Amino acid sequence: MFFTTPLWATIKKELLLLGRDRAGLLILFVMPAVLVLVITLVQDNVLKKMGESPLELILVDQDGGKAARDFSRLLTQSGQIGLRREERETAGKAAVERGDFQLCIVIRPGMSDEVRRLSRVMVREMVEGNESPPPALPPGRIELYFDPLVMGGYRSSMLASVKMAAMAVQFEELLAALQAELTGLFNQLPPLPPEFELSGHTSWDLTELGERELITVTEPRFAHETGVVVPDSVQQNVPAWSLFGIFFIVVPLAGSIIRERLTGTLGRLLVMPVPFFVFLLGKVAAYGLVCLAQFGLILAIGKLLLPLLGAPVFELGDNYGAILLVLLAAVAAAAAYGILLGTVGRSYEQVSMFGAMSVVIAAALGGVMVPVYAMPETMQKLSQFSPLGWALEAMLEIFVRQGGGREILRPTLLLAAFAAACLAGAWSYFNHRERAGKF
Amino acid sequence: MDKLLIARGLSKVYPGLTRPAVVGLDITLSSGQILGLLGPNGAGKTTSLAMLSTRLQPTSGELRIEKMAARPHKRLVRQRIGYVPQDIALYGDLTGRENLLFFGSLYGLTGERLPKRVEQCLDFVLLGKVGEQQVGTYSGGMKRRLNLAVALLAEPPILLLDEPTVGIDAQSRSLILESLATLAARGNALVYTTHYMEEVEQLCDTVIILDGGEVIARGTPAELVAREACANLGDLFLKLTGKSLRE
Structure with a gap:
């Protein structure tokens, strides 16, 4: 039987009202669905670093030799990359795993010695015209530990920068070895007779020097990354736009509160023999159900529709508990913000405009449109204050970094605190107005 | 007759204001009675109804519904009150x-x-x-x-009605007034606010006229009209509250 308890009655009422609000439904379901489709397809394989500020990377130099110094100098020469030096490899990797940095470069011990030794061997063999294969000396090693969130184009451009710097170091070492070899050769020659005329010369094939890799650049994975989901635009966009849709319930939720106040329905509810929090709980529950349906829709798009359009399949993983926890925290934060706006706002137009704008701004700051690491530094700092950013951070921890309860604890608590603060603000403002007789 | 609603000295001073919105409102309402609560804009009618409906906590005074003190039994009291907002x-x-x-x-x-x-x-x-x-x-x-x-x-045995006929056609108004009379005949007690004096004359047993938050007249419509030697309740109302416009 319908309406057997006030809470169920309120949920039922809200769902009925939402079902008959076509514009509201359009906002809640069609908009995020269209956004996730369009943005994902547009970004697929073309996501590149858009920020103009230098990119901060971590460098762990376990070698300390000349080649390592040259490498870091060449890497930062363009001004596009800034290096933060870290003594311990574990600390550097941890900073990347936390998402504080996108890349940790580890130069392994002995790289400079190996590059120098190998350069000399190769130059000597070239000068002596030795046809035998070069001795199997281990090349110097540079290892790159990427944040799993760093996607295709951006990852490639960083890799290219590192390889270019490594190659430049290799050539500098080869040139130095060649110079030393030639100097030695010339010093061994007797003085030339005055009538000496250059009538012929020995030719050396220098291309050989460039063909062999003296420094290898590898991308080992973090220990926990076995079976890690390959980061792509789908893994980024599906959670991002589903959260955007969830936060957009702010508009119809705040609007429903405003409408109830302006039509006098709120006044009637306030003299009903039911605690007022039941009405709020009913609203939150009804809109929460809508959010879950919305999330399911976006997941279905990521799983079924996007692959049909040529994009990768969205990988949900199996950490359902963590997903549900973040989802509920995000719904609570969005609903509480909607209640605050609906309480403080004066008109439907005001809250719909302000609500929509604030959600778009929070989404932009939170990394929904452009990943936070690709933003200028100031924006990255501001993104720390975006509830959408917290929710997205937690979702990406689960979907990309394969994180669990410990990793999502901080953003989930922040979302809960935000929800509590919004509700407290709404409650305080509402009570103030009621006591002042501003019905 | 059973006393369904008893209000004693209900007063309300809103926070930050010194002038009270309502001062010392006394109402006793028995089964089948209809009380007309009249007053110009800002007289204190809405505040009075808000206190009677338990939405607003009075600064002082006491409200009892069917002998129950309103404050500690808010939920039960609200069950016994039907509120028709404006x-x-x-x-x-x-x-x-x-x-x-x-x-x-x-x-x-x-x-x-x-x-x-x-x-x-x-x-x-x-x-x-x-x-x-x-x-x-x-x-x-x-x-x-x-x-x-x-x-x-x-x-509910008690109905609080805040201008329930404002802005409607004559037929609907007539139906509502007849319905209210039927309810009173069945034993309901009604508090009725309106700006239509003829409705009050037709419907109400007792009238309270408020101005500036204070009760300035109380009695049956006939008593009040006779006491002030007016032609009807409308004249009486203007005589007591003046003709200056209220915001």
Whole structure:
């Protein structure tokens, strides 16, 4: 039987009202669905670093030799990359795993010695015209530990920068070895007779020097990354736009509160023999159900529709508990913000405009449109204050970094605190107005 | 007769203001009585109704509903009061029946009792045939009637009505007034605010006129008109409250 308890009655009422609000439904379901489709397809394989500020990377130099110094100098020469030096490899990797940095470069011990030794061997063999294969000396090693969130184009451009710097170091070492070899050769020659005329010369094939890799650049994975989901635009966009849709319930939720106040329905509810929090709980529950349906829709798009359009399949993983926890925290934060706006706002137009704008701004700051690491530094700092950013951070921890309860604890608590603060603000403002007789 | 509502010295001073909105309001209302609460804009009618409906906590004074002190028994007291706000406090996107089902459940009606009571209320205000239509499609008069029906759902002995006939056609107004008279005849006690003096003369046993938050006249309409030697209640009202415009 319908309406057997006030809470169920309120949920039922809200769902009925939402079902008959076509514009509201359009906002809640069609908009995020269209956004996730369009943005994902547009970004697929073309996501590149858009920020103009230098990119901060971590460098762990376990070698300390000349080649390592040259490498870091060449890497930062363009001004596009800034290096933060870290003594311990574990600390550097941890900073990347936390998402504080996108890349940790580890130069392994002995790289400079190996590059120098190998350069000399190769130059000597070239000068002596030795046809035998070069001795199997281990090349110097540079290892790159990427944040799993760093996607295709951006990852490639960083890799290219590192390889270019490594190659430049290799050539500098080869040139130095060649110079030393030639100097030695010339010093061994007797003085030339005055009538000496250059009538012929020995030719050396220098291309050989460039063909062999003296420094290898590898991308080992973090220990926990076995079976890690390959980061792509789908893994980024599906959670991002589903959260955007969830936060957009702010508009119809705040609007429903405003409408109830302006039509006098709120006044009637306030003299009903039911605690007022039941009405709020009913609203939150009804809109929460809508959010879950919305999330399911976006997941279905990521799983079924996007692959049909040529994009990768969205990988949900199996950490359902963590997903549900973040989802509920995000719904609570969005609903509480909607209640605050609906309480403080004066008109439907005001809250719909302000609500929509604030959600778009929070989404932009939170990394929904452009990943936070690709933003200028100031924006990255501001993104720390975006509830959408917290929710997205937690979702990406689960979907990309394969994180669990410990990793999502901080953003989930922040979302809960935000929800509590919004509700407290709404409650305080509402009570103030009621006591002042501003019905 | 049973005293259903007793208000003693109800006063309200809003925070930050020194002038009280209502001072020392005394009301005693028995079964079958209709009290007209009159006053110009800003006289304190809305504040008085808010205190009587328990929405607003009085600064001082006491309210008892069926001998129960209102403050400690707020939920029980609210069950016994039907409130008809001045606004059309309904959900326009829901049907008339859905509105009544929702509000009825808030009054604690469950099971078979709920739909039965909903049908009774719809029939009482002659909306049984349009119960499945969305309220947004109703005329002003139909909405006013449904607004009244919501307040009747829990069969409360006390009804507080805040200008329930404002802005509607003569037929709907006549129906509402007849319905209210029927309710009083059944033993309900009504507090009725309006700016239509002829309605008060037609309906109310007792009248309280408020101005500046204070009771400036009290009695039956006939007594008051005779006491001030006026032609009717409208003249009396203007004589007591003046002709200067109120904001």
